[in-house]
Amino acid sequence: MPDHTPAPRHDALSWVAGSDAPEKNVLDLGFMALADSASLIVAATQGFAQPYGLTLNLRRQASWAGLRDKLVSGELDAAQMLYGQVYGTHLGIGSPATPMAILMGLNQNGQSINLSTALREAGVTSAEALREHTHHSGAKLTFAHTFPTGTHALWLYYWLAGHGIHPLADVNSVVVPPAQMVTHLRAGRIDGFCAGDPWGAHAVDEGLGFTIATSQSIWPDHPEKVLGVTREFVEQCPNSARALSMALLEASRFIDESPENRRSTAQLLSAAEFVNAPASTLEPRFLGHYQDGLGHAWLDAHPLRFFAEGAVNMPYLSDGIWFLTQFRRWGLLRDDPQYHELAGEVHQLALYREAAGALGIAVPESMRSSTLQDGKVWDGSDPAGYACSFELHALAERQSLAL
Amino acid sequence: MLRILLINDTAKKVGRLKSALTEAGFEVVDESGLTVDLPARVAAVRPDVILIDSESPGRDVMEQVCLLSRDQPHPIVMFTDEHDPGVMRQAIQSGVSAYIVEGIHAQRLQPILDVAMARFESDQALRAQLNARDQQMAERKRIELAKGLLMKMRQCNEEEAYTLMRRQAMSKQQKLIQVAEQIISMHEMLGN
Numbered sequence: 001m002p003d004h005t006p007a008p009r010h011d012a013l014s015w016v017a018g019s020d021a022p023e024k025n026v027l028d029l030g031f032m033a034l035a036d037s038a039s040l041i042v043a044a045t046q047g048f049a050q051p052y053g054l055t056l057n058l059r060r061q062a063s064w065a066g067l068r069d070k071l072v073s074g075e076l077d078a079a080q081m082l083y084g085q086v087y088g089t090h091l092g093i094g095s096p097a098t099p100m101a102i103l104m105g106l107n108q109n110g111q112s113i114n115l116s117t118a119l120r121e122a123g124v125t126s127a128e129a130l131r132e133h134t135h136h137s138g139a140k141l142t143f144a145h146t147f148p149t150g151t152h153a154l155w156l157y158y159w160l161a162g163h164g165i166h167p168l169a170d171v172n173s174v175v176v177p178p179a180q181m182v183t184h185l186r187a188g189r190i191d192g193f194c195a196g197d198p199w200g201a202h203a204v205d206e207g208l209g210f211t212i213a214t215s216q217s218i219w220p221d222h223p224e225k226v227l228g229v230t231r232e233f234v235e236q237c238p239n240s241a242r243a244l245s246m247a248l249l250e251a252s253r254f255i256d257e258s259p260e261n262r263r264s265t266a267q268l269l270s271a272a273e274f275v276n277a278p279a280s281t282l283e284p285r286f287l288g289h290y291q292d293g294l295g296h297a298w299l300d301a302h303p304l305r306f307f308a309e310g311a312v313n314m315p316y317l318s319d320g321i322w323f324l325t326q327f328r329r330w331g332l333l334r335d336d337p338q339y340h341e342l343a344g345e346v347h348q349l350a351l352y353r354e355a356a357g358a359l360g361i362a363v364p365e366s367m368r369s370s371t372l373q374d375g376k377v378w379d380g381s382d383p384a385g386y387a388c389s390f391e392l393h394a395l396a397e398r399q400s401l402a403l
Numbered sequence: 404m405l406r407i408l409l410i411n412d413t414a415k416k417v418g419r420l421k422s423a424l425t426e427a428g429f430e431v432v433d434e435s436g437l438t439v440d441l442p443a444r445v446a447a448v449r450p451d452v453i454l455i456d457s458e459s460p461g462r463d464v465m466e467q468v469c470l471l472s473r474d475q476p477h478p479i480v481m482f483t484d485e486h487d488p489g490v491m492r493q494a495i496q497s498g499v500s501a502y503i504v505e506g507i508h509a510q511r512l513q514p515i516l517d518v519a520m521a522r523f524e525s526d527q528a529l530r531a532q533l534n535a536r537d538q539q540m541a542e543r544k545r546i547e548l549a550k551g552l553l554m555k556m557r558q559c560n561e562e563e564a565y566t567l568m569r570r571q572a573m574s575k576q577q578k579l580i581q582v583a584e585q586i587i588s589m590h591e592m593l594g595n
Contacts, residue, residue, distance in 0.1 A: 025539070046569045047579035050543045062413075063462035069500070094470040144439075147463050148470045175467040176439050177460030189439050254569065261566070264573035271576040332470075 022240040026055045030067045030079030033060060033179065033275045035197040035282055036107045036225045037080050038265050039306050041274050043251035052243035060273070063177065064147045065095075071230060072098045077237075078244060080106055081228035084323040088149030090346055093332055099231035102320065102347050103245050104313045104355070106225040106252075110285065110304030111152060111215035112200035113159055114293075115192040116185050120210055125294055127163040127212065134165050143167075144176035144184065144193040151224055154326045155215045156194035161392040162218075162374045168330065168394050185209050196224070197285045197304065198277040203293070205281050210293030216302035218373045221311075223319040234348055241348070245355035249313060253361070256307035262286040310361040315352055317343040318367040318380030325387040331394040339383035404430050407515065408450035411435040413459045420454075423518050442468050452512060453502040454519055465502060542580045549583035552590045 029044060031037040043049055044056035059076060061067040068089055070076040083102075087093075090100040115124065119141075124133050134141060143160075145152040157167040167173055176184055178195045185193065186208045193199075194215075203209035215222060227248060234241045255265045266286040270279035284290070288303035305312055320343040327333045349366055356363050369379035378386065388395055407429050411417045417433065424431045432448050438461040445453065445468050455461060499519045503512055546568075553564040572582040 042569075042573070045578045046572060047542075047546055047565075050539055050546070053539070055539045062458045062460045065462035065466045066457055066459075066500075069457070094466055148467045174439060174442070175464045177463060180438060180460065184439055189437070254566075257566075260570060261573075264570045268573035268576055 020239050020242075022053050022243050023237040024077065024240045025053050026057065027077040027240065027244060028057045028059050028075065030059050030061050030070060030076040032064065032067065032080060033277075034080075034225075035110060035266075035269065035275065035285060035304060037275070038255055038269055038286075039106055039248050039252040040080055041269060042255055042265055043247045045268065046251065046254075048251045048254070049244070049247040052247055054240065054243050054247060056244075056247070058274075064150065068095065071228065072096075074230075077233060077240075078103070078227060078229045080225050082147055082150040082152075083223050083226050083319065084149045084151055084154060084327070085147060086226060086228045086346065087320065087323055087327070087342070088332075090342070091327075091333070091337070093149055093327070100346055101229050101231045101234045102315045103227040103229060103234070103241055104248065104315055104352055105223055105319070106227055106248070106313075107304060107306050108221045108224055108308070108312045109214070109216040109300075109302050111155060111194065111196045111224065112211045113156060113192060113194045113213045113215075114181075114185070114200050114203045114209040115212050116188070116190070116209055117207070118188065119191060120294070125210070125212070127159075130212070131164045134170050140170070140172050141191040142172040142174060142189070144174050144181060144190045144195075146178055146195055147175060149327070149332060151215075151323075152194040152196070154323065154330075155218055155222075157330055158326070159194075159213050159218050159373070161390065164392070166392050182206060182208055198275060198281045201281050201285055202277065204291060207293070211290075212292075214290065214300070216300065219370060220302040221305075221308075221370070223316070223322075226315065231345075234351065238351065242351055242355050245352060246359060249307075249310070249355060249359055249361060252307040252313060253359075256305060259287060310356055311364065313352075313356070313361075314364050314366075315347040315349065316364075316366060316368050316380075317347055317349075318369075318378065320347055321380050321383050322378055325383050328384075328387040329390055329393045329395065331396070336384045336387065340380075404428065405451040405511065405515070406430045406432065406448070408445065408448050408453045409433045410441070410453065410455040410459065410461060412438055412461050413456040420519055424515065427514065427518055429515065438464050441465065442471070451504050452515060454515075455500050455502075457498045457500045459500075462500060465500075469502065542583075545587065546579060546583045549586040552586055556590075 029040055031040050041058060044058045049056045064082060064085055067079050068085065071079050086100050086102055089095060089098055091097060124130050143156060145156050147153065160167045165171060176190060176193065178199045181193045181195050181199050182203045184190045185203060200211055204211055229241060255261055263283055266283040267279050269275045270277055270282050275282065285304055288300045290300050291297040307313065321339045324337055324339055324342065328336060353363050367380045369377060371377050407424055409417055409421055409431055411433055412435060421431050421433050432450065434444055436444065441461055441464045455465060501512060501516060549568065550561065550564045553567060554561065568582050569579060572579050
């Protein structure tokens with residue numbers, strides 16, 4: 001593919017009128033009240049889409065299930081989605097199967113596992129102590145995540161299992177809407193939760209819980225939210241899809257460009273119609289400042305990020321396949337799927353290459369290698385082998401243990 | 404007789420829906436407890452049909468109920484049997500989501516859905532049908548104008564002017580177009 005120089009703004013009107021013109025120029029964009037939705041909100045409100053002939057209408061959603069239903073029915077054109085949720089929808093896990101597409105990654109890092117103050121007072125402030133507690137105290141602990149096929153369920157399962165706690169047998173796992181996590185934690189209805197910011201930071205700031213693990217400690221620079229559309233949309237409106245990707249890439253680049261931009265992004269997001277959380281809770285995480293509620297504060301080497309010269313936005317096939325291996329591991333898939341073929345169908349690599357190329361953003365290889373918390377290396381090469389390589393699993397189950 | 408579990412966990416009122424369904428001869432259990440207990444309550448009530456506000460955060464909890472019950476005769480998403488986008492869109496727009504137990508024909512759900520769609524107090528605002536392309540071009544011109552003015556005032560280049568405007572807009576929780584309008588009116592006020 002030829003090298004492209006960044007498209008100058010005054011030439012951008014050619015996008016509006018020419019053969020690359022968007023088939024549809026008003027797009028309804030679904031998002032959830034999370035720090036992760038920054039690039040969508042910045043793109044829609046700060047004039048990043050107009051040069052491509054697009055108007056973006058932000059539509060905040062109350063649930064991931066509702067977001068998916070509206071995307072599938074055409075009420076929404078595109079949406080922020082949990083990585084695993086796209087595959088869950090594509091494969092029909094818990095809903096009708098609808099062919100889906102991933103246009104790009106929206107962010108990496110920035111989720112966390114938090115435990116209750118009661119556990120802290122019982123001395124459970126490390127993974128080892130939690131394992132002891134789980135195996136030797138009578139009552140089963142209850143942990144919340146946000147969606148059955150979502151990233152938080154899988155980070156929680158991976159972390160617990162990595163410390164010898166079977167997530168489907170040794171503890172109860174429940175779904176709780178993210179904004180209700182802290183209330184349930186305070187009331188003692190759950191003992192811990194895994195969710196995205198600002199909810200983890202909120203629990204710590206309010207003194208109602210502490211962070212026992214960040215998601216980036218499980219997998220540094222892990223994939224998280226993606227830009228999801230139906231395959232029907234990408235087939236019918238490829239130019240709109242490309243233009244939307246370019247607007248979001250530019251917004252992502254802008255957010256990560258300087259601390260000032262990150263700070264003002266946090267201020268924008270805190271508004272009632274977006275994330276509706278105090279700027280004082282959002283801002284530190286946008287600047288990489290973390291504290292765990294146990295007296296440790298640090299500048300994270302792998303903070304919530306949106307661009308990193310495009311490394312965040314590349315829809316790596318190996319990232320998608322990882323989620324499939326975990327579906328298999330935990331019994332959401334009873335058999336091994338055609339891992340590579342599936343990812344090749346869902347990830348719109350050609351479209352992403354065009355969008356990034358036109359903006360002069362580097363496009364890395366479609367597979368990447370990562371080392372996770374337990375020292376295991378994931379490079380996408382042997383998904384079936386990887387899926388059954390874990391000591392703790394539910395390969396023979398179909399989530400029947402989970403209640 | 405079909406037993407309907409009506410989940411009441413949002414600001415929308417389900418009172419009229421409940422009485423309408425009861426009048427139509429259905430057994431209706433009205434639940435307004437905690438979302439986190441939803442799986443337990445579904446297990447206890449054993450409904451044939453579950454109705455929930457499409458805008459309820461509890462939809463994600465129902466998602467887990469459905470997933471866990473795939474191998475058992477428990478509620479499933481209605482759209483699993485009859486994946487008709489028309490019906491689905493209609494239900495979504497009416498603001499009600501329905502789940503039915505496997506084995507119950509979707510036709511039996513239709514009268515329930517008809518009542519629900521008619522009676523559910525939807526507060527969905529009518530979407531303004533603006534001529535979006537015209538508006539977008541107009542906004543773009545205003546932003547260009549403001550950028551030009553700012554470049555002159557601050558002696559900066561195009562990219563710096565955009566960054567200044569965006570930072571200002573974001574820290575005030577405004578759109579770029581709002582800041583552009585402020586720059587233009589300030590410029591007019593100062594007599595160019």
